[in-house]
Amino acid sequence: MSIKSTSEFSRRNVLVQMAAAPVFGAATPVLAQAPACTAAAQAAQAVLKDAKGTKLILLGTAGGPVPGRTREMTSHVMLSNGAAYVLDCGLGCTDQYARTGIPFQMLRSIFITHHHPDHNIEYGPLLIVGWVQGMPLDVRAFGPPPLKQITEDFMRAYKQTIDFWAEDFKMTPLISVDVQEVSAAGPVIQDDNVKVSATIVNHPPVKPALGYRFDFKDRSIAFSGDTTPLEAVVKLAEGADLLVHEVMYVPAVEDYVRGQVAKGRPVNFENFMAHMRADHSPVEDVGRIAQRAGVKTLVLSHLTPALEGISDDTWRSPAEKYFKGEIVVGKDLMVV
Ligand SMILES: [Zn+2]
Numbered sequence: 001m002s003i004k005s006t007s008e009f010s011r012r013n014v015l016v017q018m019a020a021a022p023v024f025g026a027a028t029p030v031l032a033q034a035p036a037c038t039a040a041a042q043a044a045q046a047v048l049k050d051a052k053g054t055k056l057i058l059l060g061t062a063g064g065p066v067p068g069r070t071r072e073m074t075s076h077v078m079l080s081n082g083a084a085y086v087l088d089c090g091l092g093c094t095d096q097y098a099r100t101g102i103p104f105q106m107l108r109s110i111f112i113t114h115h116h117p118d119h120n121i122e123y124g125p126l127l128i129v130g131w132v133q134g135m136p137l138d139v140r141a142f143g144p145p146p147l148k149q150i151t152e153d154f155m156r157a158y159k160q161t162i163d164f165w166a167e168d169f170k171m172t173p174l175i176s177v178d179v180q181e182v183s184a185a186g187p188v189i190q191d192d193n194v195k196v197s198a199t200i201v202n203h204p205p206v207k208p209a210l211g212y213r214f215d216f217k218d219r220s221i222a223f224s225g226d227t228t229p230l231e232a233v234v235k236l237a238e239g240a241d242l243l244v245h246e247v248m249y250v251p252a253v254e255d256y257v258r259g260q261v262a263k264g265r266p267v268n269f270e271n272f273m274a275h276m277r278a279d280h281s282p283v284e285d286v287g288r289i290a291q292r293a294g295v296k297t298l299v300l301s302h303l304t305p306a307l308e309g310i311s312d313d314t315w316r317s318p319a320e321k322y323f324k325g326e327i328v329v330g331k332d333l334m335v336v
Pocket residue numbers: 063064074116118119226302
């Protein structure tokens with residue numbers, strides 16, 4: 001055997017082992033992580049190992065498609081009765097999913113709220129890497145049009161990549177994904193674990209942009225998606241155990257934009273703030289919405305701006321003025 005084929009042989013062995021199913025709660029994936037995420041990943045895995053009932057794990061809690069921050073872009077996974085449901089696929093969602101220790105074999109469905117990159121950019125990579133890691137071929141995807149087209153185009157673009165891998169590891173290639181487009185408020189799907197419904201939210205110029213509600217047997221979880229403060233979200237979240245709502249802390253956004261202007265960036269302060277108010281929800285209003293919806297727990301996520309140095313209290317206190325239930329300031333890999 002030549003040196004080349006020996007190294008090829010061992011490369012294959014390593015890759016086959018890596019392609020094998022991750023063990024739930026295994027320490028191996030965590031050891032490979034940078035120290036900052038190790039603690040959060042270990043904590044999440046410890047909670048999930050003994051978890052009873054449905055859990056929500058915040059995979060990424062930052063608003064906007066900005067790389068290199070300490071928080072990842074928006075993504076969540078809900079784990080219920082051995083099935084995992086991902087909501088939104090911002091950059092980093094596949095790594096973050098793996099860090100929870102939830103096997104890709106459990107991934108049943110993926111939901112997209114709207115077609116902004118901080119919510120959909122890793123949808124395709126999650127499918128392919130998920131497939132390599134054992135994701136079932138009957139995984140389903142739900143989201144606004146043109147999700148079918150996006151899925152087909154992505155599969156076409158990566159067909160050769162998938163075929164090479166399938167041939168190498170004798171896997172059934174991922175050819176297509178069952179996509180259901182959602183463009184109206186109402187029921188989306190019901191399976192043995194959960195009933196999912198959607199509402200239309202206000203996030204111009206993105207149409208439609210969706211909020212979702214998941215009614216599991218033991219727990220109900222509503223997501224605002226990206227939106228201005230909206231009556232439809234109050235209705236969607238009515239009586240829910242959890243409401244995960246996007247939030248914007250206006251004074252910090254203003255500081256950030258002034259800083260950009262001072263650096264000579266081509267940003268007009270008034271225009272930028274008008275855009276932010278036309279698309280997103282100040283945290284005070286999020287408190288009002290949670291109170292009116294009568295939810296038990298409000299989870300603040302999709303933090304804008306997602307800057308270090310804004311304390312949990314700074315995020316919490318404007319909402320606390322109006323909402324009398326529990327408030328959780330979202331952090332990556334937090335289990336709620
Ligand atoms: Zn967003």
